[in-house]
Amino acid sequence: MDVMGDKATLFESGRFVQPPGEEPTRDDLSDMGDAAEEVRLGLAAQSGDAEAASVLGSLLLRRGDLDGAEPQLRAATAAGDRAAANNLGVLLHQRGYPEEAAGWWRVAAVAGSAAAAHALGRYHRERGDEPAAEYWLRQSAEQDHVLGAYALADLLEHRGDVGAEHWMRAAAERGHREAAYRLARALDHRAGHEDADRPGSGAPGRRAGAGRSGLAGAAGGATGQDGRDGRTDETGGDNAVAEAEQWYRQAAARGHRRAALHLGAILEKRGELKEAGRWYLTSAKDGEARAACALGFLLRDAGDAESAAVWWLRAAQEGDGNAANALGALHAERGETQTAERWYRAALDAGDDNGAYNLGLLCAEQARTAQAEQWYRRAAYAGHREAANALAILLLQGGDATGAEPWFSKAAEAGSVDAAFNLGILYAGRGEETMALRWYERAAAAGHTEAALQVGIARLREGDEQEAERHLRCAAGAGSAEGAYRLATLLDARRPPEPAHELGEIVHEKTECEEWYERAATQGHRRAQVRVGMLAAARGDVVEAARWYRAAAEAGSRNGAFNLGLLLAREGSEPEAAVWWTRAADAGHGRAALRLALVYARRGELAEGQRWADRAVALGPAEVAERAGRLRDALREELSA
Helix, strand or coil: CCCCCCCCCCCCCCCCCCCCCCCCCHHHHHHHHHHHHHHHHHHHHHCCCHHHHHHHHHHHHHHCCHHHHHHHHHHHHHCCCHHHHHHHHHHHHHHCCHHHHHHHHHHHHHCCCHHHHHHHHHHHHHCCCHHHHHHHHHHHHCCCCHHHHHHHHHHHHHCCCCCHHHHHHHHHHCCCHHHHHHHHHHHHHHCCCCCCCCCCCCCCCECCCCCCECECCCCCCCCCCCCECCCCCCCCCHHHHHHHHHHHHHHHHCCCHHHHHHHHHHHHHCCCHHHHHHHHHHHHHCCCHHHHHHHHHHHHHCCCHHHHHHHHHHHHHCCCHHHHHHHHHHHHHCCCHHHHHHHHHHHHHCCCCHHHHHHHHHHHHCCCHHHHHHHHHHHHHCCCHHHHHHHHHHHHHCCCHHHHHHHHHHHHHCCCHHHHHHHHHHHHHCCCHHHHHHHHHHHHHCCCHHHHHHHHHHHHHHCCHHHHHHHHHHHHHCCCHHHHHHHHHHHHHCCCCCCCCCCCCCCCCCCHHHHHHHHHHHCCCHHHHHHHHHHHHHCCCHHHHHHHHHHHHHCCCHHHHHHHHHHHHHCCCHHHHHHHHHHHHHCCCHHHHHHHHHHHHHHCCHHHHHHHHHHHHHHCCHHHHHHHHHHHHHHHHHHHC
């Protein structure tokens, strides 16, 4: 409760003679001044000075001398001093007489004491009498009493009253650090930010690592996940965010450790890592485990894993599950699986379901399938959506598609993008294209690259080029080589027709479709590499064409090998061309087989020529088979002549 008693200006302390040879220290002078003032006030109180008695009682109350303070405060209260009445209430409350204390607070509050009105309001709230509490707290707040304004805001917020923010703001503007923090939190919620005060959450959202193998978000081969799953502000509350930052900063500057944590998160998200680190450090030193955890991630990202581990250890020892998971992931990356497992278990003991999920990942990586399934199930039953997805993948890999489907559905309904995509794969494998497309579309809408590609392909089959292009652009823009290639072919098909030639001889400007072909080609897409080579040849750039044909051919493209052979033959390197045609023909390329038949026929190696002609007839297509058949017949006649 508030102690009042500073309304009177204290006189200067008297002077005392010091023993010879002794100079008083500054602390000694202060103590002697206080003692002298106390003596002066005592004498004044004995002579009937109520104000002196009030101030003396306040001084003794602050010191903790309740026995000495009580008679002074009672004497001043009897003389009508409202500050003494308030302080007498404080004293009686400390002695364990709340009802009597409330009586004196009422006396002081009626006389206009804002501090007494605040104390009386709190008294009534503790007893569940909210109407009386609101009345007295409002009396205090309207007199600009900062604690009264904060207590009133807290009461109104508890009731869901829209007036709470006004009084919370009033208290914050007068320097109340908790009010500033809570005001910032309210503004954050308005902007759609995650509540980082929720147990097990962190600031900002981040993962230590999640491996993939096979289906999206596979059940093995990962180092672990720390569970810091944050969300970005998509509500457009920029003003609220900016104001929230100001209040966080004010509260943090006054030593509020959680405000320092949130301020650090805001700065980190904005890329101001140095200042973010300072606030995380301030908060962590004050004992905020989540700040220590966040500081660890900042240090890890800066390449200082050893310092990161120090802060994670500190946070984990204080019960932070995120930090324990991060330590587990760090040790898993180093191959220290036993230590990793110990920290994952510590995270689980701290109530973090990511610990069970990470244990599942660790067991799956070690081919301990039964244990992996056990841990995935534990996390999945606790609502961990990625664990549900991983469990479904594990069951599917074991041949239990029936058991996998419900877990995919549960994970997808909980928001797992990977699970939605995996459901699409599951339905597509059954031939249920409509259901597959529905889940692909859901995953694509959430930004899943491969899902966007599948939707684009499906829309192309349906003839909806506009929707197909939109999804293919999403997939290609997100880095899908197949998406870039298919987008390029779609755009290429819209270009005016040009005279066809295997090597290309038309000189033209580079188009958008060519740019997408090149993007796919640089990502190793073989058909795109062949197409880029053809477009380069059309511009007359033989060197560039040969480079792309060779890249495709060496990656196993029979068309790349065939075209490279054509280019080499045109440049006079027929022996090397024959090598690439042989590779293409062995891979099933009919035109390459026909070219080889012609080469060997010109060399006079008729039997070899006939063999390749037979191969060309078998491989086709029809036009090639017809030409190869005539060549084969001619060679046969010549051989039998």
